[in-house]
Amino acid sequence: MTDGDWYFDNRGSVAGPMNFPQLRRMALTFSIDADTMVWRDGEPERRRLRDVIGELASNPPPAALEVSPPANIRVHRGWTSGNRSASRRFVARYIDLQIHGYIGIFLLSYGLFSFLPVTAERLVGLLNSRGGWILGAMAQALIAVPIGALIIGWSGFSLGKWLCGIRICDEDLRPIGPIRALERELDVYLRGLCLAIPLLFIICGVLALRRVKKRGTMRWDEYGIVVLARPSGALQDAMFVCAICLAIAIYVAALAWFRSHR
CATH class of the missing domain: 3.30.1490.40 (GYF domain)
Structure with missing residues (x-):
């Protein structure tokens, strides 16, 4: 058969x-x-x-x-695939996008101001101009791609995913590697974030969340990528609350910085 x-x-x-x-x-x-x-x-x-x-x-x-009910992958310390918790994945993505973006911006800024100070000043002026925040948001999301690929590719985790109980691995339940992780992060940037263009970003985010609730997976997790989720419980619930608090703190800090530099 x-x-x-x-x-x-x-x-x-x-x-x-x-x-x-x-x-x-x-x-x-x-x-x-x-x-x-x-x-x-x-x-x-x-x-x-x-x-x-x-x-x-x-x-x-x-x-x-077994596909109904799913009892598929329960072989890695109690973690399971097919998780449909859209809220956990959304919060994890937001945290990773911000933290990885800030890390990348810091490294890029340090390099530019160290070796190309004139170019760095011009970029700062462009970002501070009218509408520059849109370019800044798009650039931050793009810069976060290689940072996230390195972290997730080697470990399967990131800070946001660890707090939210999400792990990215291959079919053998091992990290997918930086190259494959880079392909996945680029796919997320293009199809999930829509280049971080404000209005499109919201539309694509809503569609992605609906897909998770319906099918338990994203398009960029198909064909060989397994998304494991830590089982719900007191510990995971407490970690998720910490993740939400961290996401709020990041948003408030970014908003305060933006207003102070207008």
């Missing part, structure tokens, strides 16, 4: 072919859900994944393939 090429319905278009291990990974990472229509090459009938999951292996399907 596991031989042959498999296909699935991807919002009206045919996705595939892929072998059984690839289809299994798609189910593990929630890139496809239990209601996705799947079929094998040569089979005219399309069936829901939940109806055929038990037929995909010669033995009864392991817990990792």
Whole structure:
């Protein structure tokens, strides 16, 4: 039953072919859900994944393939995939965006003022001009990309993700590495943040949060990236409250700095 090429319905278009291990990974990472229509090459009938999951292996399907309810990845110290807590992911992203952006701005500013002071002064003047805050926000989000890629690629965590109980790893539950993390962060910058353009940023954020609530995953987490979440409990709830307080503190500090330099 596991031989042959498999296909699935991807919002009206045919996705595939892929072998059984690839289809299994798609189910593990929630890139496809239990209601996705799947079929094998040569089979005219399309069936829901939940109806055929038990037929995909010669033995009864392991817990990792149970799709309703999800009991997939519980092998890394109690952490699990398929988390649909949009609030935790949103707060983690905001914290990372700000902290990584400030780190990158500090390093870039230090380098520019040390070696290219004239260019640095011109950039400061541009950012302080009318509408310069828009360019500043876009630049901060872009500068945060490589910083976040290095931190998440090597550890799977960042400060925001650690507080919110989020970990990024590959199918073997190991860090994805800086190169793959850079590709993911760029994808987030383009499709999730929409270049941090104010109005588009809000629209894309709302759409991303709706997707998390519905499918438990983002588009940039498909095809081999597993997002693990720390189980809810007293400890995680306390850490999430700390994350919210940190996010508020960052926002207040940034707003105060902005008003003082207008």
